Amino acid sequence: MQRRNFIQSTLVAFPLVATSAKTDAKTRTKKGFKVESGKDRFNQPIKYRGVNPNDVKISAKDTDGQLAIFEYVGYQKIGPQLHVHFDQDEIFYVVEGEFLFQLDTERMTLxxxxxxxxxxEVPHTWLQLSDKGKLIYFLQPSGKMEEFFKRMNELQGPPSEALIQEIHQAHGMKVLGPPISL
Structure with missing residues (x-):
């Protein structure tokens, strides 16, 4: 009798679980869209370090957090601090220019x-070597990168090291060292 009750209660609960999964999927984009060159998905461009466009092309909101795609156009020979993402893989495709990437202790020119x-979970960073550069990069799953870039963009003046770590931690990352220098 206990087995029958277990099976019946499991079968009754299954549609509730399936329905809740479908509810979450409602945030996913149901229609294709186009994002024009030099534009941000939501017309809310983010400037990396106040100068370089870092536009969202495919948002975490479009994919239920499964993927985010950004386009970075660099006009300065800079890059991020050595850092690690706890839950995201990143893929960078170089569209224009030349970049030095560091993956753990290995360096590669792209x-x-x-x-x-x-x-x-592997420390990495990069440095733009050319006067102008362009990257398309993917984060899978998307994590909180859009929110991270918006938060960093809101800062007034150089942040303290403690604030940098706090912001990175809140968005699933940790700074491990300085950026690459020429």
């Missing part, structure tokens, strides 16, 4: 047409 895979 040029237009090259792709690099940066697994989660």
């Amino acid at each position: 040029k237009a047409g090259d792709t690099i895979f940066l697994p989660r």
Whole structure:
């Protein structure tokens, strides 16, 4: 009798679980869309370090957090601090220019047409070597990168090291060291 009750209660609960999964999927984009060159998905461009466009092309909101795609156009020979993502893999495709990537302790130069895979939990950074550069990069799953870039963009003046770590931690990352220098 206990087995029958278990089976019946499981069968009754199954449609509730299936329905809740469908409810979550309602946030996913149901229609295709186009994002024009030089534009942000939501017309809310984010400037990396106040100068370089870092536009959302495919939002976490479009994919239920499964994927985010950004386009970065660099006009400065800069890059991020050495950092690690706890839950996201990153893939960078170089559209224009030349970049030096560091993956753990290995360094590689990438040029237009090259792709690099940066697994989660592996320290990495990059530096733009050319006067102008352009990257398309993917985060899978998307994590909180859109929110991270918006938060960093809101800062007034240089943040303290403690604030940098706090913001990174809140968005699933940790800073491990300085950026690459020439």
